[in-house]
Amino acid sequence: MQDNIVKIEGLYHRYSKDWAVQDINFEINRNGIVGLLGSNGAGKSTTMNILCGVLSQTRGRVLIEGIDMRTDPEAAKKRIGFLPQNAPLYLEQTVDEYLTYCAHLRLIEKNKIRESIDRVKERCGVAHFSNRLIGNLSGGYRQRVGIAQAIIHRPLLVVLDEPTNGLDPNQILEVRQLIKEIATDRAVIFSSHILSEIQATCQDIIMIEGGKIVFKDTMDTFNNYIEPDSLVATMENPPSADTLRAIPGVKEVVFLSDKTVRMRFDPTADIAEGLVETSVHHKWRLKEITLEKSSLDAIFAQLSNKTAKPSIQS
Amino acid sequence: MKVIIRIARQELGLLFHSPVAWLILIVFPVQIGVNFLYYIQMIGRAQRMGNHFSDVTAMVFAGLQEGFYPGVKSTLYFYIPLLTMGLISREMHSGSIKLLLSSPIKVRDIVLGKYVAMMGYGVLLLIIICLYGVAGSFFITNIDWQFLLSGAIGLYLLICAYAAIGLFMSSLTTYQVVAAISTLAVLAGLNFVGGLFQWQ
Numbered sequence: 001m002q003d004n005i006v007k008i009e010g011l012y013h014r015y016s017k018d019w020a021v022q023d024i025n026f027e028i029n030r031n032g033i034v035g036l037l038g039s040n041g042a043g044k045s046t047t048m049n050i051l052c053g054v055l056s057q058t059r060g061r062v063l064i065e066g067i068d069m070r071t072d073p074e075a076a077k078k079r080i081g082f083l084p085q086n087a088p089l090y091l092e093q094t095v096d097e098y099l100t101y102c103a104h105l106r107l108i109e110k111n112k113i114r115e116s117i118d119r120v121k122e123r124c125g126v127a128h129f130s131n132r133l134i135g136n137l138s139g140g141y142r143q144r145v146g147i148a149q150a151i152i153h154r155p156l157l158v159v160l161d162e163p164t165n166g167l168d169p170n171q172i173l174e175v176r177q178l179i180k181e182i183a184t185d186r187a188v189i190f191s192s193h194i195l196s197e198i199q200a201t202c203q204d205i206i207m208i209e210g211g212k213i214v215f216k217d218t219m220d221t222f223n224n225y226i227e228p229d230s231l232v233a234t235m236e237n238p239p240s241a242d243t244l245r246a247i248p249g250v251k252e253v254v255f256l257s258d259k260t261v262r263m264r265f266d267p268t269a270d271i272a273e274g275l276v277e278t279s280v281h282h283k284w285r286l287k288e289i290t291l292e293k294s295s296l297d298a299i300f301a302q303l304s305n306k307t308a309k310p311s312i313q314s
Numbered sequence: 315m316k317v318i319i320r321i322a323r324q325e326l327g328l329l330f331h332s333p334v335a336w337l338i339l340i341v342f343p344v345q346i347g348v349n350f351l352y353y354i355q356m357i358g359r360a361q362r363m364g365n366h367f368s369d370v371t372a373m374v375f376a377g378l379q380e381g382f383y384p385g386v387k388s389t390l391y392f393y394i395p396l397l398t399m400g401l402i403s404r405e406m407h408s409g410s411i412k413l414l415l416s417s418p419i420k421v422r423d424i425v426l427g428k429y430v431a432m433m434g435y436g437v438l439l440l441i442i443i444c445l446y447g448v449a450g451s452f453f454i455t456n457i458d459w460q461f462l463l464s465g466a467i468g469l470y471l472l473i474c475a476y477a478a479i480g481l482f483m484s485s486l487t488t489y490q491v492v493a494a495i496s497t498l499a500v501l502a503g504l505n506f507v508g509g510l511f512q513w514q
Contacts, residue, residue: 049412052412052415052416053415053416054412054415054416073418074418074419074420075418077416077417077418078418080416082412082416084409084412084416085409086408086409087409088408088409088410088411088412088413089410090324090328090410092328092331092332093327093331097327101320101324102413102417104316104317104320105317105320105321105413105414105417105419106417106418107317107417107418107419149413
């Protein structure tokens with residue numbers, strides 16, 4: 001039987017009296033990006049630090065390709081690349097010097113070090129900054145160097161703790177693209193407290209709240225977790241609210257403007273077809289229908305037992 | 315072993331990226347040099363007054379209460395904390411310790427690497443100390459090299475012992491200044507204990 005890439009069993013950790021994470025169980029069996037989602041202080045970084053052997057857990061087991069992190073940490077760490085929340089960079093060094101040091105730390109054979117450095121620099125788009133001091137690089141490029149050190153030894157699993165934190169929108173897009181490229185031939189665990197971030201990059205999602213896993217499944221399942229139950233329609237000649245309420249399945253009608261109306265409906269009824277037919281019949285001149293899906297924020301809030309209004313996601 | 319050497323090289327590199335290492339290499343020889351000149355001048359003055367001496371090497375380098383080597387010994391514990399304060403606390407503060415801890419190496423390798431770096435820097439201090447021995451040979455006829463050598467080795471081992479204490483203190487805090495002050499306190503305490511109940 002083939003071992004899982006990662007398997008975490010009954011993981012507990014506490015810094016003081018209270019548990020920072022408790023009963024964390026998950027496994028990753030395939031390449032691709034797994035999103036670790038949770039609000040600040042939910043236990044994401046603790047889980048990742050334990051997973052990478054930086055922190056020793058209070059209880060539980062972490063297996064990397066079947067190797068226990070506690071009993072054989074060197075073998076397990078060989079299979080992992082880690083980019084912590086603050087990239088572990090030495091600002092006084094050049095990119096080449098830093099990556100050479102990392103290559104030695106990751107026990108890459110001496111004759112393969114040069115090739116490995118060139119490969120990751122090319123892949124992370126920092127080849128033209130080889131001799132630039134890391135301290136003189138922008139935040140986005142520093143993050144790229146951080147990612148480069150995490151993949152320099154071709155690990156089976158790359159763990160990235162909030163890699164897009166503090167970057168501008170363009171840099172975020174670039175780093176996301178880079179992470180997607182990296183994930184083509186290995187498993188990547190990627191944490192964020194920003195829901196759209198996870199949605200844009202991940203295939204699977206693990207959600208942590210209050211130190212516990214509250215949801216783990218594929219992104220598609222997560223997106224469908226809350227069924228759509230409202231739509232926004234734009235009409236040139238909208239009828240009165242009462243007329244719309246008369247359409248079978250419509251439960252509530254709210255006019256957002258003269259021509260735009262939000263209708264809450266029974267998820268079991270096919271309201272769209274009824275609305276289109278009625279609109280044609282009465283010449284309401286229906287221009288647009290947007291199905292409102294509960295956003296990740298709403299799901300997040302629901303799973304976290306918080307209240308939040310669903311927002312529009314077309 | 316290779317990893318230990320690599321970590322030591324990295325540490326020494328970082329040390330010389332900061333002005334502290336350079337500054338000590340400038341201030342240390344000046345401070346002990348002033349001390350050295352004092353003893354040489356004192357002997358010279360006495361000689362001009364018609365006194366004759368024997369065992370001059372011991373008088374210059376290690377008098378019973380004072381001398382060049384005891385002087386070096388009492389200056390060392392001001393410098394070593396400045397060198398060792400950042401060894402681990404800097405890495406913990408900046409988060410770069412996670413790079414080391416997530417690498418497939420033992421914690422032992424990290425600690426030894428840092429320690430070897432300090433031993434390397436200690437060699438530089440030893441060379442400076444030895445240069446004063448060489449300088450002494452120009453003034454002292456039939457200088458006792460073995461005596462000088464054993465004293466220098468003793469001082470080197472003292473540097474290594476101080477560095478070990480500094481490294482340990484550096485691992486207890488994320489603040490470099492706190493590491494330096496606590497190392498100084500421990501070394502001062504040990505120096506104080508050395509003189510307790512030693513009536514002569």
